[in-house]
Amino acid sequence: MGIAERKEREREQRRQSIIDAAEKVFFTKGYDSSTMDDIASTAELSKGTLYLYFQSKDELHFEIMDRGNQILLVFMEKAINLQKNGRENLRLLGEAFVEFSNSHPDYFQAMMFFQSRDVEHQRINEQKLKKFIMGRSSISMLNNMVSKGIADGSVRNDFHPSHLTTLLWSQMMGILVMYAMKKPAFEYQKISREELIAIHLDLIRDGLKPENMEVKNHA
Amino acid sequence: MGIAERKEREREQRRQSIIDAAEKVFFTKGYDSSTMDDIASTAELSKGTLYLYFQSKDELHFEIMDRGNQILLVFMEKAINLQKNGRENLRLLGEAFVEFSNSHPDYFQAMMFFQSRDVEHQRINEQKLKKFIMGRSSISMLNNMVSKGIADGSVRNDFHPSHLTTLLWSQMMGILVMYAMKKPAFEYQKISREELIAIHLDLIRDGLKPENMEVKNHA
DNA sequence: CGATAAAATGACCAGTAGTCACTTTTTGAA
DNA sequence: TTCAAAAAGTGACTACTGGTCATTTTATCG
Numbered sequence: 098m099g100i101a102e103r104k105e106r107e108r109e110q111r112r113q114s115i116i117d118a119a120e121k122v123f124f125t126k127g128y129d130s131s132t133m134d135d136i137a138s139t140a141e142l143s144k145g146t147l148y149l150y151f152q153s154k155d156e157l158h159f160e161i162m163d164r165g166n167q168i169l170l171v172f173m174e175k176a177i178n179l180q181k182n183g184r185e186n187l188r189l190l191g192e193a194f195v196e197f198s199n200s201h202p203d204y205f206q207a208m209m210f211f212q213s214r215d216v217e218h219q220r221i222n223e224q225k226l227k228k229f230i231m232g233r234s235s236i237s238m239l240n241n242m243v244s245k246g247i248a249d250g251s252v253r254n255d256f257h258p259s260h261l262t263t264l265l266w267s268q269m270m271g272i273l274v275m276y277a278m279k280k281p282a283f284e285y286q287k288i289s290r291e292e293l294i295a296i297h298l299d300l301i302r303d304g305l306k307p308e309n310m311e312v313k314n315h316a
Numbered sequence: 317m318g319i320a321e322r323k324e325r326e327r328e329q330r331r332q333s334i335i336d337a338a339e340k341v342f343f344t345k346g347y348d349s350s351t352m353d354d355i356a357s358t359a360e361l362s363k364g365t366l367y368l369y370f371q372s373k374d375e376l377h378f379e380i381m382d383r384g385n386q387i388l389l390v391f392m393e394k395a396i397n398l399q400k401n402g403r404e405n406l407r408l409l410g411e412a413f414v415e416f417s418n419s420h421p422d423y424f425q426a427m428m429f430f431q432s433r434d435v436e437h438q439r440i441n442e443q444k445l446k447k448f449i450m451g452r453s454s455i456s457m458l459n460n461m462v463s464k465g466i467a468d469g470s471v472r473n474d475f476h477p478s479h480l481t482t483l484l485w486s487q488m489m490g491i492l493v494m495y496a497m498k499k500p501a502f503e504y505q506k507i508s509r510e511e512l513i514a515i516h517l518d519l520i521r522d523g524l525k526p527e528n529m530e531v532k533n534h535a
Numbered sequence: 536c537g538a539t540a541a542a543a544t545g546a547c548c549a550g551t552a553g554t555c556a557c558t559t560t561t562t563g564a565a
Numbered sequence: 566t567t568c569a570a571a572a573a574g575t576g577a578c579t580a581c582t583g584g585t586c587a588t589t590t591t592a593t594c595g
């Protein structure tokens with residue numbers, strides 16, 4: 098039977114074409130100003146049809162963020178250099194994020210806006226969200242490099258590795274979200290996103306391994 | 317003439333009573349679920365009157381955030397200990413923020429939600445917003461302690477002081493905003509807000525002054 | 536072909552920020 | 566005290582939009 102397969106394929110194509118339309122509209126008008134009617138007419142479908150494929154506007158935002166996330170992951174994978182130590186790799190990951198933000202500003206923006214939303218109030222498929230929150234590959238990658246760093250002695254070992262990973266992730270995301278949301282404040286301070294992140298990476302490079310720290314293992 | 321003065325006083329009282337009502341409603345139902353009609357009826361006024369005193373719902377949110385900010389400043393002022401060096405004072409400021417968040421969770425929450433909003437899309441009195449963005453006393457305080465630290469040698473001097481200040485501010489705000497917006501992700505990692513901030517403060521304490529750093533002055 | 540299921544439609548609903556023509560209250564000069 | 570002008574306040578109304586669902590259209594297959 099090829100019909101079921103064909104239908105499945107067509108369903109997935111339609112799904113993607115709706116995300117394409119949402120992307121086009123979001124990237125042009127911004128998330129808040131985009132309406133579901135805009136997206137429907139861009140997709141050449143009725144609004145009702147959108148809801149056969151997605152449960153809410155938030156879920157379309159989620160999908161676009163997820164696409165951006167896939168691209169980011171490629172940047173991060175490319176950035177890793179296992180010849181270097183863990184701490185140097187953490188910096189490379191940070192720099193990869195900046196490169197991604199420059200080469201894919203629209204996806205980057207969509208991701209920052211998604212990160213700034215309160216997850217509790219979003220109507221997004223529970224399963225999908227859970228998978229995203231728990232299994233984020235970017236977190237896993239960070240975690241691997243933190244572990245590598247602790248193993249090779251380039252990263253301090255007085256923090257719980259997964260806590261340190263979470264901190265590094267939230268520092269980076271947090272700074273970038275703040276920059277996206279409060280741009281005028283940064284412009285007033287005459288500091289660009291690149292400069293801000295460069296200083297941040299320098300500061301934590303040294304914080305990750307204070308020179309004279311004695312080595313003691315974490316409980 | 318006492319009439320003009322009395323009117324001015326009454327106008328200010330009404331203004332405050334509207335903010336009081338907004339606060340009550342926001343703290344109870346959360347910003348998004350609160351309606352202007354809720355606030356109006358709590359204030360025992362008609363909706364139209366609210367708009368004689370404030371230009372938008374966002375502006376009421378701004379006012380509540382501003383009240384929180386005032387309280388935070390008191391915490392920060394109390395925390396400063398000029399007997400100690402600049403770097404130690406920066407940590408004290410960070411800890412004061414955590415104390416504030418514990419003792420005034422509602423204001424803290426309102427501030428985090430305000431920080432997570434895109435300032436460009438908010439209908440807030442330009443003048444008011446400008447003053448807030450540019451003159452924030454919390455930034456000034458941070459800046460003073462950074463300068464003190466550089467002067468007393470407890471803080472590295474290879475960053476531009478105001479850039480470092482901006483970084484410290486956005487790190488702290490960013491982390492807390494992320495925690496507020498993506499709480500489930502942190503809970504999954506089994507890390508509390510206090511732990512996260514404690515690790516953060518430890519990490520930057522060491523990053524702010526790597527032990528073997530040679531002293532060179534910034535251009 | 537005709538019945539059944541699947542897909543798509545778009546008029547409609549509910550909720551709410553913000554407006555404005557109108558009403559009520561206050562002021563102060565006559 | 567009177568009354569017109571100004572100030573303050575009102576709430577019905579508008580505009581907008583995310584989401585729903587009864588109905589229609591299209592595809593499947595015995």
